[in-house]
Amino acid sequence: QVHLVESGGGLVQAGGSLRLSCATSGSVLSIDDMGWFRQARQAPGQQRERVAKITSDGNTNYGDSVRGRFTISRDNTKNTVYLQMNSLLPGDTAVYYCNALISTTTSLREVYWGQGTQVTVSS
Numbered sequence: 001q002v003h004l005v006e007s008g009g010g011l012v013q014a015g016g017s018l019r020l021s022c023a024t025s026g027s028v029l030s031i032d033d034m035g036w037f038r039q040a041r042q043a044p045g046q047q048r049e050r051v052a053k054i055t056s057d058g059n060t061n062y063g064d065s066v067r068g069r070f071t072i073s074r075d076n077t078k079n080t081v082y083l084q085m086n087s088l089l090p091g092d093t094a095v096y097y098c099n100a101l102i103s104t105t106t107s108l109r110e111v112y113w114g115q116g117t118q119v120t121v122s123s
């Protein structure tokens with residue numbers, strides 16, 4: 001069984017910063033891409049918005065709305081992905097989810113999701 005657990009969310013004023021973490025545990029053999037998505041609570045019918053992605057060798061990709069403000073990184077020794085969020089805006093308010101493409105002893109390159117962590121940016 002594989003689990004992804006996010007932490008680091010909370011309430012911050014506009015212009016502030018937060019750092020999210022997502023730790024992976026369980027029977028993990030390897031992790032390929034890792035990433036962050038978000039979904040605003042007032043848009044439950046919309047698809048989750050991709051925020052950032054990082055490959056196993058460190059290549060990154062960002063959504064247009066966060067590029068230049070957010071930085072994704074990972075620690076492969078800890079099976080953990082991070083999201084440093086700077087210059088936060090009220091529009092960044094959402095539940096943030098991490099995901100990862102993971103191979104285990106029983107499955108190959110399966111997508112796993114965390115439970116989400118709330119980020120609220122006040123104006």
